[in-house]
Amino acid sequence: MKQLTFDAVVIGGGAAGMAAALELDARGHSVLILEREDTLGGILMQCIHNGFGLIEFNEELTGPEFAQRFEEEVGSRHIQASLRTTVLDIREEGGLKAVYCVSPAQGMMRVESRAIILAMGCRERNRGNIRIPGTRPAGIYTAGLAQRLVNIEGYIPGRDVVIIGSGDIGLIMARRMSWSGCKVHAVIEILPYPSGLTRNIVQCLNDFGIPLHLSHLVTDIYGEDRVEGIEVTPIESGALMHEKAFKIACDTVLLSVGLVPENELSRNAGIEIQPTTNGPWVDSALMTTMPGVFACGNVLHVHDLVDYVVEEARRAGANAAAWLSGYRPAREIRAKTGSNIRYVMPMRINPERENRLYMRSLVVKNDARLEVRLDGNVVKSRKLAHVQPSEMLSLTLIPEDLAAAGRDSTVEIALV
């Protein structure tokens, strides 16, 4: 078995992995990126629509353009990347980290390091996750799989399409399929409001006259060999209105019903997973419960903008470099969720450093206020014109904000 040694190993060569690797390299540490696909870039390579990079590059790029800017930077710094490489296991051996992986070119490999960055991204929820009744014919795809088929493999998955769920990938695919000459008959959303961004509702549905059925549930899928149609039932006051159910004929169903961080490797390694995010528990340095193992990007929590992924990944890379150089936080205080906040990331705050926090709202609200309370006292607050669960919130806490913090202090983030 081939043996390799690096200061740090990055698992996953998407936006997060590349940004973290660049940061480690810039601080003088040797780093290896392990990537399962044929190219670096991750999911961005199939996201051919534009809208990426407004924060990072101050322009609107397509996914491949955004990814290749990072890929070129990785190449110009001679950072090593092992492509077509699948990681099988992460272990602690002899006080070091060992990553076991396999590739067609190298066979089994064992890569030893002192730090690991988890950047494996997320996976789509599928039909089994949302338990749609009915037959099991061909023609049912997750939206991201259909996106890969259309944009990279060059196949059109069907002609008459219904999309279940109003997540952004489903909306983007509604436009993509329409532009490919397919008919998108409807988008069905169980919630009373869309899960995707407003600009995608406008430009991917309204532009094509595609109806969005809010508060509706798909209650049956018909068809033997191929999908022939679905049954849709309205929800009123929380109850299914069976007498108002209707059918839509289609040969293809796309599912856009949420994303889940991909943490099979983390779980197998014994890393603690947070139920609110489905990502690893992390401290103020984005370090997991396995010392020296850091997490960033969609494997940590699902982001809506790659710009935020890159920002977070740079911090993970810089923190891993600091950890390799022996830095340990003197103390950390707890961060917790207050009213209307689903989660705060990370869950620990270092009162002696700048802390960048990400939050998600539980509610749709105009004229809201984000409050930071240190042991009950408001130390920072910000007015927000509009909040909704699909748009991530962020704020920065500096040491002065936390000057009054004691040993057992708690920071609470609330939306009022």
Next chain:
Amino acid sequence: MRELICITCPMGCHLAVDTDERGEMKVTGNRCVRGEQYAREEIFNPKRVVTFTCAAVLPDGSVPGPESNLPRRVPVRTTIAFPKERIPELLGALRGMTIRLPAVRGSVVLKKALDTEVDVIVARSIASE
């Protein structure tokens, strides 16, 4: 009257666009001046950035086979927003096109597409092997 949702910021104001007694355009429902600008642009001159893919062909003119690690589609984009009502025509032109590998990001696929000021360019560099 026409109803629009402003997408300039995440607020998503629901705009109502009407003409007043003197025939001037009147926008209501916007919380700021950008809403009115958005409505004006959207009514008189709607444009969209178009992103699409073209078929990839190898240097010998063949299509990458199933055993190949190469993608079979090359992503392309308009350099700037393109007149909305002419998008179907643009897609028709792109649908029949092939792009020979290696593809170079930024290289022009269609210069001044359909006699507009907009070019269509390659959005991803792809090697030929």
